[in-house]
Amino acid sequence: MDDSLFRALADPTRRKILELLTEKDRTAGEIAEQFPIAFASVSHHLGVLKAADLVATEREGQFIRYRLNTTVFQEVVRYFMTRFGGGDQKGAENA
Amino acid sequence: MDDSLFRALADPTRRKILELLTEKDRTAGEIAEQFPIAFASVSHHLGVLKAADLVATEREGQFIRYRLNTTVFQEVVRYFMTRFGGGDQKGAENA
DNA sequence: GACATATTTAGACGATTGTATCAATATCTC
DNA sequence: GAGATATTGATACAATCGTCTAAATATGTC
Numbered sequence: 608m609d610d611s612l613f614r615a616l617a618d619p620t621r622r623k624i625l626e627l628l629t630e631k632d633r634t635a636g637e638i639a640e641q642f643p644i645a646f647a648s649v650s651h652h653l654g655v656l657k658a659a660d661l662v663a664t665e666r667e668g669q670f671i672r673y674r675l676n677t678t679v680f681q682e683v684v685r686y687f688m689t690r691f692g693g694g695d696q697k698g699a700e701n702a
Numbered sequence: 703m704d705d706s707l708f709r710a711l712a713d714p715t716r717r718k719i720l721e722l723l724t725e726k727d728r729t730a731g732e733i734a735e736q737f738p739i740a741f742a743s744v745s746h747h748l749g750v751l752k753a754a755d756l757v758a759t760e761r762e763g764q765f766i767r768y769r770l771n772t773t774v775f776q777e778v779v780r781y782f783m784t785r786f787g788g789g790d791q792k793g794a795e796n797a
Numbered sequence: 798g799a800c801a802t803a804t805t806t807a808g809a810c811g812a813t814t815g816t817a818t819c820a821a822t823a824t825c826t827c
Numbered sequence: 828g829a830g831a832t833a834t835t836g837a838t839a840c841a842a843t844c845g846t847c848t849a850a851a852t853a854t855g856t857c
Contacts, residue, residue, distance in 0.1 A: 636832090636834075647834085669834085671833080
């Protein structure tokens, strides 16, 4: 389990970005306009998320589209389950 | 989902402490001697983990015994499952 | 009470982080 | 190519963080 992963998740703006990407893939601009900080600052957060492999990108003409890398989230859940027994299978369904 | 939780998990020393507590409950000193940093520094980490409600303490004479708060880990797993669909129930069993 | 042990608190310091501004790169349209 | 839009890169700076040392608090033993 990479250190950059947990550091990436430690910031609330980045977690919010991830939740936005849960709904649908979005361009950097679409993401940035959801936050009161500078576009360049959001771009920095996107870079952190990408370095942690939590998101992936694809160029679409002028735009760059971001999407969640769900594989990594599965690894996160496994990390907690295996080490801390943090969730039983049945209970999680109703959460 | 509290911000202090993710910040607490962001440090590798703190994650290592949590893993140590998975094996068995330990006193602050037993935890501290596992790390090459000053006891006071480990104590600081323990404070962060406690503030995030990831661990609980109980005084035992001179000692203070730390234990995992497994409830919070269940919440973490639920956070990722519900928001990111990060783990299916069957697959997690074999992880 | 005096002393030893266990742990935390306080204060300081260098490193990292989040944000800002400005410059640079990439693509599109004309 | 020139200009517009989208995004990132570079640099700076204040705030937070991890660690340290030294002091303070709590308990146990004599």
